[in-house]
Amino acid sequence: MIESALRFGHRLLPQLVALTIILLLIWLVFPGFFSMEIQNGRLYGSVIDILNRGAPVALLAVGMTVVIATKGIDLSVGAVMAICGAVAAASSVRGDPLIVTLLLAIGTGLVCGVWNGFLVSVLNIQPIIATLVLMVAGRGIAQLVTEGAILTFNDPGLIFIGSGAFAGLPMPVVIWLVFGIAVTLLVRRTALGMLIEAVGINRRASTLSGIQTPLLLMAAYMLSGLCAAIAGLIVTADIKGADANNAGLWLELDAILAVVVGGTSLLGGRFSIIASLAGAMIIQAVNTGILLSGFPPEFNLIIKAAIIVIILVIQSPRVQAGVTFLSRKSVR
């Protein structure tokens, strides 16, 4: 038990070190960074902002991790967010009860997942191309739903998902924490995680050994669609409106980055959802840190890129091997 916990800690070490260093850096340029207070019955502060604003990418990263573990990739999640947000807003404007709105949005996400899964697992199209279809078409579909305008709504229940609070935490934070833990338990407390890794490492061998590969791939893309639907609900509820042009724009890339920063290989196989969530928080910490630092906006992307490069270099196999080599020497 202790041994497995230690191994888990070792797996997460690079991400946690990177996150700590970034948080300390932000604290250096902005001393009030760690201060927190209770306002309107909830925690209020920059650290909470990171957890809150990181919610969409964290949710997407959960689904993306599983898809990438099967040696796939899902480029459509940003567009699926826009579609699901648009569906939710349209349903709310029509006056549907909250539960119908939520079911419609989540159902839409699952249908998008089924579409991707069908292209990948049944038709055997390469995932990057298969999901590109929906990435390109998705925003058009979302615009059809919103009729090209930003569709605003006033349903307090739906708005609660974006800006409400539960147990002192903003609702988006609660959602991604609970969802992330639930999926982790699902794949790690059952054989599911191992089967996913097996498919990612060698699809043919997995099929021959009796794994229902098409079903598993379909499920992975459906999970990704579900994650995108929840993320879409959050961003839509957050601004009380569905913005088909901008909701989730480029977030698929941030989600893939979160998975990579989390140390999961794009070649499939071993994966860690917790590490991807840490990766998502690293990305959001960088974003929030840049905003707090007060640098001119022209520097935003350069700073972000520089930090990401440093993290990836530290995580690279060569550097890791070197570190292990040196640390062993010094211990002896």
Place this chain on the structure above:
Amino acid sequence: MKFKNALSCATILAACMFGSASAADLTIGFSQIGSESGWRAAETTLTKQQAEKRGIDLKFADAQQKQENQIKALRSFIAQGVDAILIAPVVATGWDEVLTEAKDAEIPVILLDRTVDSKDDLYLTAVTSDLVHEGNVAGKWLVDTTAGKPCNVVELQGTTGSSPAIDRKKGFEEALKGHDNLKIVRSQTGDFTRTKGKEVMESFLKAEDGGKNICALYAHNDDMAVGAIQAIKEAGLKPGKDILVVSIDAVPDIFQAMAAGEANATVELTPNMAGPALDALDAFLKDGTKPAKWIQTESKLYTQADDPQKIYEEKKGLGY
């Protein structure tokens, strides 16, 4: 549905006013970029309304963001022998050939909302807003409203490097020059979107002592302001009172915020570019009066005193 209702209203309106409109039975081609934003959709609606009001037969072509579609549309307008062409060019370059063809066919071309890099004898006139002036109007409003009291301003910029972001920033800073009571303490990009506007405003509020140091917000467009207003409310402050909010564009939702007292002022980027264009065309066709090469649309300032609820109702149906 809303859109159709608005159109049919416009038709009835046009029918009533038809008698008074003097334009002869003109046929005009209109090549629109597409419908990438609410403002663009409103421009299309208003152009159609203006044409109907004047009894003009408007041939509408949606280019879906592609220049080759616009060139095709222009060629087909020329082949049909229309009386004039309105075009909102998607890019600035590559128009010389088709504009020369229109000139050879003696069809006047009017540019709407954007300009082109061609020689100015290839088109009749260009009707656009002045982005620097818009920022200037917003800045003047803030100078007048604060009336010499010290005020820290935070700025939400548009997409970094885009011309509206550069020009609206420039105009605002020009207006603030010489008024040392006004200081821009923070300036970041919100990418013209609500989500980013809200996120960036949250960080401004944290960075400036929970917002107590901020007295006004200037946003390069209304959508970012709408997002920021939510962030201000969630921080426990009153937008419009604790923090003044001034932005640009005049989309319907900002009037709703103004009616609720949560936004203070907005500068209109009018979607009615066709009105001045058709006026100029009328004069040109009647007695050959050549209009100026650039017609600047009015950048009108709206405040809470302008009955925002009524303007919201009016603007809602335009397809924003």
